[in-house]
Amino acid sequence: MLILYNDTTKIFQSRQHKEHRSKMKKELFLQENTLIHEFPRILAHRGTQELYTENGLKAFEYSISHGITGFETDFRLTLDNEVVVMHDSDIKRTTTGEGAVEKLTLAEIKSVQMKYSNEQVPTAEELFLLFDNMQDFYIELEMKPRYGELYSPERMDTFLNKLYALAVKHLSKGIFVFTCFDHDVLKRMKALHPEAKIGLIYGGLDQQAVDDAIAMGCYSIAPTLKGTEKELVDKVKAAGLKVNLWHSETLELWLKAREMGAEVSTNNHPATVLNAIKTYAQL
Numbered sequence: 593m594l595i596l597y598n599d600t601t602k603i604f605q606s607r608q609h610k611e612h613r614s615k616m617k618k619e620l621f622l623q624e625n626t627l628i629h630e631f632p633r634i635l636a637h638r639g640t641q642e643l644y645t646e647n648g649l650k651a652f653e654y655s656i657s658h659g660i661t662g663f664e665t666d667f668r669l670t671l672d673n674e675v676v677v678m679h680d681s682d683i684k685r686t687t688t689g690e691g692a693v694e695k696l697t698l699a700e701i702k703s704v705q706m707k708y709s710n711e712q713v714p715t716a717e718e719l720f721l722l723f724d725n726m727q728d729f730y731i732e733l734e735m736k737p738r739y740g741e742l743y744s745p746e747r748m749d750t751f752l753n754k755l756y757a758l759a760v761k762h763l764s765k766g767i768f769v770f771t772c773f774d775h776d777v778l779k780r781m782k783a784l785h786p787e788a789k790i791g792l793i794y795g796g797l798d799q800q801a802v803d804d805a806i807a808m809g810c811y812s813i814a815p816t817l818k819g820t821e822k823e824l825v826d827k828v829k830a831a832g833l834k835v836n837l838w839h840s841e842t843l844e845l846w847l848k849a850r851e852m853g854a855e856v857s858t859n860n861h862p863a864t865v866l867n868a869i870k871t872y873a874q875l
Contacts (some may be wrong), residue, residue, distance in 0.1 A: 720762035
């Protein structure tokens with residue numbers, strides 16, 4: 593009888609363990625459009641910085657091939673009015689060339705190679721083509737230009753209109769949000785395209801940022817994970833805005849972003865963290 597009791601207990605404990613893991617799986621992963629993704633959804637920052645040069649096609653292809661369905665990237669306008677994927681104003685950090693994006697033609701930018709990747713700087717459309725066949729994704733499109741010497745009001749409108757048109761053409765199967773630190777750029781995108789989803793990027797979240805994001809009609813707000821209090825995240829979510837807490841470079845930080853209530857969380861090492869989440873949930 594004792595042996596039978598012990599065996600039954602083991603079976604019961606094993607069942608409890610399986611049920612616990614099944615519950616954890618459901619909590620850590622969401623089912624949308626028949627595809628499973630993690631929650632909060634990892635946003636691959638500039639594609640990834642794990643292996644390839646940031647913001648190159650290979651960086652995005654790497655993340656997609658490893659199951660990542662969230663992305664964040666940056667855009668600028670060339671001298672001849674082509675939208676390209678580039679974070680910095682000057683191309684010298686990530687390519688073999690140098691010079692401000694806004695003072696170079698697309699042909700001049702295409703004449704150099706990206707460091708570490710043996711590829712060219714992609715245009716927005718070349719990047720967006722990767723998403724034509726994806727059914728479930730979320731992407732934040734950071735608008736780097738600011739009003740001033742390089743961007744007159746007319747030139748800014750050219751940039752915003754072109755980026756918007758390309759996004760609508762290729763990204764409508766997923767969720768795409770036009771993001772920026774600059775309020776004026778966000779307001780102008782919303783004025784030109786009232787249906788556009790816009791998102792405010794910020795440092796540690798404060799009440800002023802919350803008020804500003806709500807007043808501008810933002811879809812989302814992206815404060816740093818460090819320095820952001822859960823109370824304000826709750827206020828933002830109560831107002832109907834999505835929250836992106838950045839960066840969550842480890843499983844522990846991702847779990848913190850989840851505990852804080854983030855819907856998405858930007859990450860420089862997306863495949864590594866996603867693999868850690870799967871291991872944690874014992875999928």
